[in-house]
Amino acid sequence: MIRISQIKLPCGSDRRELSRKIKKQLRLKSDETFRYRIVRHAVDARKKPELYDVYSVDVEVKGEKQIVSRVRDKNVTLHRAAVYAFPKPDENARPLKKRPVVIGSGPAGLFCALKLAENGYAPILLERGGSMEERVRTVEHFWKSGELDTNTNIQFGEGGAGTFSDGKLTTGVKDKTGRSDEVMRCFINAGAPEDIAYENLPHIGTDLLRSVIVRLRSQILENGGEVRFRSTVTDILTEEVQAARVVGVRVSGPEGVYDLPTETVVLAPGHSARDTIRMLYAKQIRMTQKNFAVGFRVSHPQSLVNGRQYGISDPQEMKKLGLPASSYKLTAQTGSGRGVYSFCMCPGGWIVNASSEQGRLAVNGMSDYARDSARANSAIVMSVDAKDFGSEEVLAGLEFQEQLEERAYRLAEGRIPVEKYRDFANAGSMSADIRSESDPDTNDSALRREGQSEGSDRAGLSEADGWVPLSDEEGRTLCLKGRSAYAPLHTLLPEQLTKDFITGMESFERIIPGYTGEEAYVAGLESRTSSPVRIERDRSCQASVSGLYPCGEGAGYAGGIMSAAMDGLRVAEAIGKQYYPGFKKA
Secondary structure, three states, X not given: OEEEEEEEEEOOOOHHHHHHHHHHHOOOOOOOXXXXXXXXXXXXXXXXXXXXXXXXXXXXXXXXXXXXXXXXXXXXXXXXXXXXXXXXXXXXXXXXXXXXXXXXXXHHHHHHHHHHHHOOOOOEEEOOOOOHHHHHHHHHHHHHHOOOOOOOOOOOOOOOHHHHOOOEOOOOOOXXXXXXXXXXXXXXXXXXXXXXXXXXXXXXXXXXXXXXXXXXXXXXXXXXXXXXOOOEEEEEXXXXXXXXXXXXXXXXXXXXXXXXXXXXXXXXXXXXXXXXXXXXXXOOOOEEEOOEEEEEEEEEEHHHHHHHHHOOOOHHHHHHHOOOOOOOOOEEEOOOOOEEEEEEEEOOOEEEEOOOOOOOOOEEEEOOOOOOOOEEEEEEEEEEOHHHHOOOOXXXXXXXXXXXXXXXXXXXXXXXXXXEHHHHHHHHHHHOOOOOOOOHHHHHHHHHHHOOOOOOOXXXXXXXXXXXXXXXXXXXXXXXXXXXXXXXXXXXXXXXHHHHHHHHHHHHHHHOOOOOOOOOEEEEEEOOOOOOEEEOOOOOOOOOOEOEEEOOOOOOOOOOHHHHHHHHHHHHHHHHHHEEEOOOOO
């Protein structure tokens, strides 16, 4: 087929104009017919307010080689797309005597189970949380009441953490295997919008993603797989022969505690399964400390972002031109050498309480497909490593996360702590000089007093405990889900991280004027950016214990929905090469 790149049309143009442009660029005669498929679309806003849709398309037409030779245009080339194919077992493949077990139903576990099921391996998918239907009810109850279910929440449950997010499908993974296209195909077949296959910044949105996940579950079941909810794996059962190998898992489920025999375990628990990580560490399964990032969610009016990116902020004009709510990507380097950057930006979205453990608080961003709330939010985070953790020990980063989340919880008694950015910056700069370097917790009460800037309208005004609950109306206005409070958020992070955050924010103000203005709010803590450990695996995708396959974001091999789903395919393929189904399903 022919790939045409860089086709530009003014935003708002009728799709028929694209067809006419293709015909003209290929110099086709009036009676020559062709078919085309959009493979990429983006908005070019470099000359705003003159905005252009930019397309890449694949065209099927007779005489493709001759046409490309005749046109002689660098943007017109012959193209052969990578076609995904699940591998056949290797010559030395062994029969799989027992059904494979997949732990975790986030993108990695879900797509691994789907491919295993489609190819006759009849996997058993174990999920510690509830089904999607139960999960939605439980999460909404938590947002309203503050009553947390530690097994079914934004982090745990069918679909994983990505279900209550923006549903972004971007990835930096270079893919020559067709896995990326296969993930998109599976999503679309399960009901996702077809535009995810070609939009430059594709996303499904939490509202649509929920039903898509349920359909993927149905496909696993229809192909012979099994899904067990509320089933927590508490131990990996092994035996020593020449080397340690998996023989089963111990499960705590609705029917009690039982052992499930298996010789292949896919470990895809997500980045928040700290109890699972500690269990693996205690069993001496090799893992390493991994850098990650921490920071805050920063919220602005969506109109500010639209105006800066497009030169247009009027909703009606944007609709006329077919413009989506705009996003941004920001990076800065501080004098300390630390990177500060935007992460998981949610146009027209919500900041949500994403906690999963009692006494600890974390937030995330979430958007529906329409991205139609009044505010944009993004994590603004800073890279952290062993120097920040104070130790090279494997679990030091995990413990660092926990300590910060405990402090975030105490700031507003489990509510989402919120502070105006200007108050944060002014108070944070002052309080940095008096913060204890050895133990930030020792000065909590002093910081609440000293850290309040003059002119602060709400932040830290409670004389009793340093926080003031937001009203329901304020929460809706700021697009927050979960109980929230104005609180001295500037006291949360260690001194250098606070300084670096402020430095990064002021740098972003030069890129997006108004970014640090009166409408900028900070909410925290954003701490679940990625796993703080990586479980080592070899070329066959197996850990130091034979038959154990670490997979996805929680194992340290992915950084979002797409990369996690693609890693799920990779691990399923590894099992498919090493084994062929040799069991009889009961």
